Amino acid sequence: MNLNLQAKVRAYxxxxxxxxxxxxxxxxxxxxxxxxSILIGFILxxxxxxxxxxxxxxxxxxxxxxxxxxxxxxxxLANGLKNKLAETNALNKLDISKTYVSTTYAILxxxxxxxxxxxxxxxxxxxxxxxxxxxxxxxxxxDAALLLIGIFCTQFVVQIINTVLTACHEVAKVSLIVxxxxxxxxxxxxxxxxxxxxxxxxxxxxxxxVPLLVQLFLSIYYYKTKYxxxxxxxxxxxxxxxxxxxxxxxxxxFIQIGSLILFQTDNIIIAQLxxxxxxxxxxxxxxxxxxxxxxxxxxxxPFWTAFTDAYVRNEMHWIKKVIRKMRLFWIILCVxxxxxxxxxPILYKVWLHGRVQVPMALSFVMSIYVMGYSWIxxxxxxxxxxxxxxxxxxxxxxxxxxxxxxxxxFGKQFGIAGVTFSNSLIFVxxxxxxxxxxxxxxxxxxxxxxxx
Numbered sequence: 001m002n003l004n005l006q007a008k009v010r011a012y013x014x015x016x017x018x019x020x021x022x023x024x025x026x027x028x029x030x031x032x033x034x035x036x037s038i039l040i041g042f043i044l045x046x047x048x049x050x051x052x053x054x055x056x057x058x059x060x061x062x063x064x065x066x067x068x069x070x071x072x073x074x075x076x077l078a079n080g081l082k083n084k085l086a087e088t089n090a091l092n093k094l095d096i097s098k099t100y101v102s103t104t105y106a107i108l109x110x111x112x113x114x115x116x117x118x119x120x121x122x123x124x125x126x127x128x129x130x131x132x133x134x135x136x137x138x139x140x141x142x143d144a145a146l147l148l149i150g151i152f153c154t155q156f157v158v159q160i161i162n163t164v165l166t167a168c169h170e171v172a173k174v175s176l177i178v179x180x181x182x183x184x185x186x187x188x189x190x191x192x193x194x195x196x197x198x199x200x201x202x203x204x205x206x207x208x209x210v211p212l213l214v215q216l217f218l219s220i221y222y223y224k225t226k227y228x229x230x231x232x233x234x235x236x237x238x239x240x241x242x243x244x245x246x247x248x249x250x251x252x253x254f255i256q257i258g259s260l261i262l263f264q265t266d267n268i269i270i271a272q273l274x275x276x277x278x279x280x281x282x283x284x285x286x287x288x289x290x291x292x293x294x295x296x297x298x299x300x301x302p303f304w305t306a307f308t309d310a311y312v313r314n315e316m317h318w319i320k321k322v323i324r325k326m327r328l329f330w331i332i333l334c335v336x337x338x339x340x341x342x343x344x345p346i347l348y349k350v351w352l353h354g355r356v357q358v359p360m361a362l363s364f365v366m367s368i369y370v371m372g373y374s375w376i377x378x379x380x381x382x383x384x385x386x387x388x389x390x391x392x393x394x395x396x397x398x399x400x401x402x403x404x405x406x407x408x409x410f411g412k413q414f415g416i417a418g419v420t421f422s423n424s425l426i427f428v429x430x431x432x433x434x435x436x437x438x439x440x441x442x443x444x445x446x447x448x449x450x451x452x
Contacts, residue, residue, distance in 0.1 A: 372428060
């Protein structure tokens with residue numbers, strides 16, 4: 001029986017479509033790495049709160065949300081590069097792949113420099129106490145913001161290695177980079193907790209700076225070894241290729257802006273409507289239920305570039321098979337989300353030792369949120385992989401107009417749970433439209449905006 005089981009496991013990872021085999025291996029390895037990553041992430045929260053306090057932690061979360069907006073100013077180049085690399089790799093045009101990578105590094109280095117200089121210039125005039133809705137006793141907020149933007153601008157360029165690895169069907173290595181960054185952050189944070197007093201500046205340097213150093217080191221290592229064919233080289237920078245990246249990347253950019261409004265404004269709205277400490281409550285619930293979306297992301301991520309590869313080779317039968325399986329798995333995750341909501345009070349108590357109280361209403365809405373988000377992700381990964389994203393552009397543009405007013409309205413009516421409820425309503429509409437579009441494409445009867 002044991003030998004038979006081993007044979008089945010071996011066959012599962014060695015037999016069948018080569019693209020599927022690579023995806024399966026990436027999924028399993030990523031699951032293991034993400035499992036440790038989730039554990040480290042859960043440990044980091046109470047350790048971080050203990051190092052500073054819930055209010056300062058809420059300020060860090062809100063401030064990082066604001067600064068992370070600048071990462072969207074890559075004008076969609078990362079996603080454009082991902083698709084273009086998957087295409088050129090499938091066609092074995094490695095010189096063009098290297099040119100795309102080198103050109104992307106050059107463009108993002110220019111953009112990040114402009115962002116930092118601009119922020120440095122206006123930071124002196126910003127009143128972060130008002131922006132973050134907190135008292136002015138945290139008089140180092142300007143320095144904290146400048147440090148954080150410097151780290152983000154550097155990461156803006158360094159993280160291109162993640163796109164290269166994903167396009168090369170090595171998603172598991174991206175998870176490894178994240179995990180190592182978290183581990184080193186936890187170790188350094190634990191050491192600082194025992195030898196120094198807590199401060200926002202030190203927290204930023206540890207939580208944001210340490211993972212950046214890890215990513216920079218591993219980028220150099222990967223480009224010197226297995227991925228030397230894609231290593232950035234100034235002589236391969238060719239801005240003529242930027243047009244191809246920007247045509248596709250431009251559409252991804254509009255989607256990213258819509259995502260920014262939809263996903264990254266909740267912390268700010270909650271801080272303005274209530275108090276930075278409520279941001280901590282919101283993010284604790286989000287952290288717990290994001291385990292559901294993390295599982296689904298692990299499964300779906302290898303398929304973005306796999307869909308691109310299959311579409312370039314006109315293997316639609318393989319795409320249909322994968323989508324059917326993913327929809328069945330989504331149902332399983334919905335059941336898991338409901339179960340997680342049921343036991344969430346126990347988990348909060350064990351996890352946080354009663355230091356932070358999370359309302360059941362927030363947990364309930366968060367469970368719906370992750371179901372809707374996963375359903376959208378399922379269909380977006382297919383559409384993004386094959387470049388059919390015009391409908392998404394329109395939907396995210398609409399979300400920019402309605403999300404913040406809806407979040408404020410429902411927030412005032414139902415508290416912090418109302419802010420998440422606003423996102424969930426938008427997810428329902430988007431999920432239905434994306435489901436229709438994918439079905440039309442898979443059946444071969446998509447026309448107009450459904451096929452763009």
